[in-house]
Amino acid sequence: MEGVGGWSWPLHGIRLRTADLDLTVMTEADLPTVWALLPDDLELNPHATTYAGLDVPANRRAVVAQGYWRALGMWSPDDWALPFVVRSAGVVVGAQWLEGPDWRSDRTVDSSSWLVARARGRGLGRQMRAAVLALAFGPLGAEAAISSAVVDNAASLGVSRSLGYRDTHRSVLEHSGQTLQHVRLDRATWDASGWSRHVVVEGVDAALPLFGLDP
Numbered sequence: 001m002e003g004v005g006g007w008s009w010p011l012h013g014i015r016l017r018t019a020d021l022d023l024t025v026m027t028e029a030d031l032p033t034v035w036a037l038l039p040d041d042l043e044l045n046p047h048a049t050t051y052a053g054l055d056v057p058a059n060r061r062a063v064v065a066q067g068y069w070r071a072l073g074m075w076s077p078d079d080w081a082l083p084f085v086v087r088s089a090g091v092v093v094g095a096q097w098l099e100g101p102d103w104r105s106d107r108t109v110d111s112s113s114w115l116v117a118r119a120r121g122r123g124l125g126r127q128m129r130a131a132v133l134a135l136a137f138g139p140l141g142a143e144a145a146i147s148s149a150v151v152d153n154a155a156s157l158g159v160s161r162s163l164g165y166r167d168t169h170r171s172v173l174e175h176s177g178q179t180l181q182h183v184r185l186d187r188a189t190w191d192a193s194g195w196s197r198h199v200v201v202e203g204v205d206a207a208l209p210l211f212g213l214d215p
């Protein structure tokens with residue numbers, strides 16, 4: 001993504017690689033692919049705007065597109081959200097988000113993700129979470145990572161637990177009444193896991209100022 005005078009948006013230089021996956025920061029050009037692959041069982045932001053004149057699939061596409069624009073358009077070092085497109089052997093299989101909603105005060109990241117159904121249950125969910133954790137605990141200097149999932153989402157909680165997250169507390173979702181399990185991973189547990197050795201993190205230096213960090 002080369003821009004005017006050779007300058008491009010610094011976030012788009014970030015690239016993460018694991019044994020089986022390649023993660024690049026989502027661009028507008030990725031949206032049609034993401035729309036086409038979006039799993040039906042994925043719950044999208046329940047607070048997002050819905051449009052009476054659009055059918056359900058078109059509203060889901062709108063939530064995804066506006067979520068992408070909001071993430072990069074509303075970016076600040078105090079509250080950021082970084083969407084990645086996940087590829088396996090060059091083919092898009094899912095998306096992985098890393099977020100720092102109160103970044104400069106607590107150095108804590110949150111995350112969310114999805115995979116197309118055929119790619120699930122093979123360890124790829126864990127690899128893509130590990131990829132963004134290597135970015136967070138590595139060059140971004142995070143102190144902790146949190147996550148949450150409804151109590152019966154065994155795959156999402158399985159990814160968290162397999163990477164060393166511990167249960168913290170539960171809460172109830174206002175819009176659905178479902179119970180949410182919250183989990184947390186601290187820096188010491190991440191460092192001891194050795195997972196960072198299995199992730200290649202590239203192109204972060206130019207983006208550090210956007211996280212409030214010195215290049």
Ligand SMILES: CC(C)(COP(=O)(O)OP(=O)(O)OC[C@H]1O[C@@H](n2cnc3c(N)ncnc32)[C@H](O)[C@@H]1OP(=O)(O)O)[C@@H](O)C(=O)NCCC(=O)NCCS
Pocket residue numbers: 039041042112113114115116119120121122123124125126127148149153154155156157158159162
């Ligand atoms: C959540 C998701 C990204 C996880 O990715 P995945 O590739 O299926 O998970 P992995 O294969 O990496 O599994 C990681 C761990 O979870 C466990 N796990 C995965 N699926 C499981 C299931 N259905 N039931 C129980 N455990 C499961 C695995 O056994 C593994 O743990 P282990 O190493 O201790 O054996 C994927 O399942 C998905 O896209 N789900 C639908 C969207 C979604 O719910 N996203 C999360 C919203 S918060």
